[in-house]
Amino acid sequence: MSRRTALCDAAGIGRAPGCASTTSRWTVLDPTSRTPRRMLRAYREAGAARAVRAYLDELGRLSQCRVSGAEVEHAERSAVSRMSAAERRPALIEAGLRVIAREGIAGASTRAIVAEAGMSLASFHYAFESREAFLDELTAAVVARETQAVLPLPEVDGDLREVIEAGFLRYLEHLRADPAHEQAMLELTQHALRAPERHPLAVAQYRRYADFAEEALTLAAERAGVAWRVSVSEVAGVLVAFSDGITLNWLVHRDDRAALAAARAAADALSRMADPTGPEPTAPQ
Known part of the structure; x- marks a missing residue:
């Protein structure tokens, strides 16, 4: 039996000449080992609809058999139907x-x-119960991703300004790596502000930002050995405002140097809102 016929037999799809098949449509051939396995069933049960499409495309290419759009659609529907x-x-x-x-x-x-x-x-x-419930969970997911991108703060041997600056730099790396997420968050904010019934979504979004900022600032102060002169929630509000400006400016201009300069200025301003907790260092005799 030729490899082409074996592939078609194993797949049970693509009825090209010489590709008659009596096997299950979910029995496929692993192209790397050339051993018949139920790989497509595994993909389907994992809910990997895109992997199903990619695997069928690769199988069709290797076997020179035509995989119809209907068969791909059937495979994708089957994959999704098994997802929780x-x-x-x-x-x-x-x-x-x-x-x-x-x-x-x-x-x-x-x-x-x-x-x-x-x-x-x-x-x-x-x-999801509703589109609004979906948008609320989407907002929470992105804020959690931002938190993971910045926290824990990088290990920095320096003063408060340097610790805060390191956190900003981590955030800028996250922004540059996935600007679409931050752009989507701006869209969500505007969406929530356009109607009174959706305004709580914007409030919840910025409450999450503030909670994240408070956590980061508390850690930064502990690491630098300082205490905030005002409540950490007030400092967090300033940090969120700085972050909004840096984010929007970078999305518009995509200027890394300008974003870095703004981050350094923000770190300097925030560090001036704290005082050392220990004794003042004595000058050497």
């Missing part, structure tokens, strides 16, 4: 971020989001 709500939510959130960054909040309909995720509309309502 907990598995669907992260995939839908990532899809929503891409749509919002690309099309704006107005273009982020539930249909657009599920199309981006390769899911059905029913999948969305299975995972």
Whole structure:
């Protein structure tokens, strides 16, 4: 039996001449080992719709058999149908971020989001009670990602200004690596401010920012051995305002040097809101 026929036999798809098959459609050939395995079933059960498409495409290329669009669609539907709500939510959130960054909040309909995720509309309502609940969880997910990007603060042997600056630099790395997420967050803020019933979403978003800033500033003060002259929540508000300006300015200009200069100035200003907790160092005799 030729390799081409063996591949077609193993796949049970692509009825090209010489590719008659009597095996299950979910039995496929692992191209690396040339051993028949139920790889596609494993992909399907893992809920990897995109992996299913990629695997079918690769299988069709290797076997020179044509994989029809209907077969790919069937495989993707089968993969998604086995996903739990907990598995669907992260995939839908990532899809929503891409749509919002690309099309704006107005273009982020539930249909657009599920199309981006390769899911059905029913999948969305299975995972989220409403579009607003989805947007709230999306906001929380992005803020958590920002927190993970900055905290714990880098180990810096220096004063408070240097510790805060190191945190800003970590955030700038996160911003440069994935600007679409921050752009989507700005869209979400504007969306929440346009109607009174959605305003609590903006309040919740900035409460999360403030909580994150308070945690970072508390750690920075402990590490530098200083105490804030005002409440840490007040300092956190200033930090969030600086971060907003740096973020928006970088998204507009994509100027790394300007962002770095702004971060250093912000770190200097914030460090002046604290006093040392220990005794003043004595001058050498």
